[in-house]
Amino acid sequence: MSLTGGQPMRRWLATALRLSAAAALAAVLLLVLVLPSLGFILSMPALPALPRDWQPPTRLESDQGAWASDGSAQLRRVGGVWWLDAAGSPEALGAAQGLLLHPLIMDLEGDLVDTLRERVPTVLARHLLLGLVGLNNSRLPQFFQPRELREIRAATAVAPPTSDPWRAMGHPYQRALHYHALHDVSQYLIDNPLVRPIQVGCTAFAIGGPHSASGGLLIGRLFDFEGGPRFDNDKVVFTLRPDQGHAFMHVAWPGLTGAVTGMNERGIWVSINAAATSAQRLVGRPIIMAVREILQYASSIAEAEEILRRSPVFVSNGVLVASRDEQRAVLFEIGPSGLAQREAVDQRLINTNHFEHPAWAEDARNQQRLAEGTTTVRAARVLELLDGKLQQEPLSAADLAVILRDRRGLGDRDVGFHNRSTINAWIAAHLVIADLEAGLMWVAEPRHGLGTLRAFSIDGPLPEADLPADPELPLLRQHLARFQFLRDALSRNRLPAAQIPAAVAELLALNPQSFEAHWLAGRAAQAADNQATATYHLQRALELQPAYPADERAIRRSLNGEPAPGPGDPPADP
Numbered sequence: 001m002s003l004t005g006g007q008p009m010r011r012w013l014a015t016a017l018r019l020s021a022a023a024a025l026a027a028v029l030l031l032v033l034v035l036p037s038l039g040f041i042l043s044m045p046a047l048p049a050l051p052r053d054w055q056p057p058t059r060l061e062s063d064q065g066a067w068a069s070d071g072s073a074q075l076r077r078v079g080g081v082w083w084l085d086a087a088g089s090p091e092a093l094g095a096a097q098g099l100l101l102h103p104l105i106m107d108l109e110g111d112l113v114d115t116l117r118e119r120v121p122t123v124l125a126r127h128l129l130l131g132l133v134g135l136n137n138s139r140l141p142q143f144f145q146p147r148e149l150r151e152i153r154a155a156t157a158v159a160p161p162t163s164d165p166w167r168a169m170g171h172p173y174q175r176a177l178h179y180h181a182l183h184d185v186s187q188y189l190i191d192n193p194l195v196r197p198i199q200v201g202c203t204a205f206a207i208g209g210p211h212s213a214s215g216g217l218l219i220g221r222l223f224d225f226e227g228g229p230r231f232d233n234d235k236v237v238f239t240l241r242p243d244q245g246h247a248f249m250h251v252a253w254p255g256l257t258g259a260v261t262g263m264n265e266r267g268i269w270v271s272i273n274a275a276a277t278s279a280q281r282l283v284g285r286p287i288i289m290a291v292r293e294i295l296q297y298a299s300s301i302a303e304a305e306e307i308l309r310r311s312p313v314f315v316s317n318g319v320l321v322a323s324r325d326e327q328r329a330v331l332f333e334i335g336p337s338g339l340a341q342r343e344a345v346d347q348r349l350i351n352t353n354h355f356e357h358p359a360w361a362e363d364a365r366n367q368q369r370l371a372e373g374t375t376t377v378r379a380a381r382v383l384e385l386l387d388g389k390l391q392q393e394p395l396s397a398a399d400l401a402v403i404l405r406d407r408r409g410l411g412d413r414d415v416g417f418h419n420r421s422t423i424n425a426w427i428a429a430h431l432v433i434a435d436l437e438a439g440l441m442w443v444a445e446p447r448h449g450l451g452t453l454r455a456f457s458i459d460g461p462l463p464e465a466d467l468p469a470d471p472e473l474p475l476l477r478q479h480l481a482r483f484q485f486l487r488d489a490l491s492r493n494r495l496p497a498a499q500i501p502a503a504v505a506e507l508l509a510l511n512p513q514s515f516e517a518h519w520l521a522g523r524a525a526q527a528a529d530n531q532a533t534a535t536y537h538l539q540r541a542l543e544l545q546p547a548y549p550a551d552e553r554a555i556r557r558s559l560n561g562e563p564a565p566g567p568g569d570p571p572a573d574p
Contacts, residue, residue: 044174045141048149054091056158059099066100075100078461079454080445087241090147094154102159104234104254109166111228136282143285151257152176180258181286187315202273203378203423204320206329209347213394216437217322220400221261221271223430231429233446237456245296251432251443258288265458266299267324267436273351275316276365279337284314308332318351324436333357352379372549374421397433398467404431405470409545416514420547483510490520491567500524515544516567523566
């Protein structure tokens with residue numbers, strides 16, 4: 001009786017298990033395939049209406065550059081940087097980018113796609129990530145002003161669709177809108193398990209009064225961003241004269257309507273450095289659009305603050321604002337949960353990637369950034385260099401360039417190149433110096449801030465005021481790419497065992513003061529059961545300022561014979 005009665009029950013249980021498994025599989029497919037696809041669909045915003053009588057200009061070219069047929073814009077190559085000069089309505093400014101920078105925009109988008117593939121290696125993970133970001137960004141247009149949306153729309157409307165290799169990834173306007181939130185989205189994806197995060201580590205500072213050789217405010221700014229080489233190689237100096245607000249110039253990349261580094265005709269400077277606080281919104285106003293708004297409309301620090309306070313940002317940033325007329329620089333530490341203001345001390349103000357105002361003292365993520373990042377080390381090195389140089393004489397723009405190009409460790413230690421705890425780790429997308437009193441900005445040619453510093457005023461290039469390239473530029477060109485290749489090959493176990501000794505020897509020869517080179521040499525010696533050599537190299541690595549506290553802990557574990565991760569992508573420090 002029990003056998004006979006048990007068979008239907010077993011069949012019922014088996015059927016129930018199969019149905020449960022099918023339901024679970026359907027739920028996974030819904031999450032992995034359907035919801036991201038829905039995100040792609042919902043993230044396609046309505047196209048802003050362009051004026052009916054608007055006739056976009058055509059592109060004209062000569063050996064001197066390119067320009068819009070209606071005379072509203074021109075594009076020139078100034079040494080190793082691009083200069084775009086444009087004036088007029090939002091449609092005219094957008095059309096200038098779409099007409100004159102379109103090939104560069106497409107190349108830059110290719111770099112972003114390559115970076116996405118590197119950071120999110122699997123197709124399924126990319127589909128899931130992009131779809132969910134798209135779903136989240138479906139409300140993004142609400143946080144742009146109508147004029148901003150029209151400018152972005154015009155930039156994508158004038159570009160020929162046949163020259164868009166990325167159309168399968170979405171409508172050009174949709175993609176452009178999402179790229180304007182890239183700075184913000186990349187910050188809140190830092191802890192996402194699907195992503196190997198992009199590494200950034202910006203440094204900026206302002207000096208004034210007796211510290212400045214010109215007597216006015218001097219600003220230095222290094223913008224680190226590893227979205228691809230074209231962010232550095234194809235940087236653009238924009239001179240924009242909108243039909244509303246102030247004329248301004250800023251340094252960014254092709255296709256950007258927002259701004260990250262710039263100065264307007266009223267002598268207002270603004271730049272941003274990413275930070276980290278516990279409060280985050282899933283969507284909000286991209287900080288680069290608030291920076292653009294300050295450049296276009298602010299005439300004072302108070303007006304810049306007002307713009308920031310009414311901007312519902314969704315990640316945290318330090319916003320350095322300086323005013324020529326007020327002879328004052330302040331740092332607005334802004335996040336989704338509030339804004340605090342930090343003043344200069346002794347007419348010096350340093351901004352890396354953490355908040356210092358007491359309002360953030362108990363914030364867990366800011367404390368984690370302070371404890372685990374490179375931000376405090378870089379800030380201390382800037383202060384160390386300022387203290388040393390200011391004992392001799394007031395500083396000039398050329399002196400600021402020396403500081404922003406510095407790759408030495410604390411105490412002036414030689415720690416090799418490409419150490420992320422140094423001011424210039426050779427990862428920068430742009431280096432900019434400004435003299436607010438003179439109305440000048442210097443913008444470094446590639447690579448990574450070491451090229452010739454081209455001088456610009458609001459009226460255009462001033463070649464007679466250019467500053468020279470760094471003497472180490474040839475070293476960077478000769479050694480950096482090979483060092484990165486060997487480091488990655490060794491750290492990711494991509495080399496046959498027979499090739500490892502030669503690779504380690506070459507790595508040490510290329511960058512003998514690098515903690516990573518000695519760390520990898522020590523791990524290779526451990527694998528070859530050569531403990532004496534391993535101990536020497538691991539101890540040497542500890543002496544050469546490991547970039548992150550996590551790196552130092554891993555090296556110490558290896559020295560103690562404990563399992564430990566090797567060099568690779570460090571913890572993100574945007």
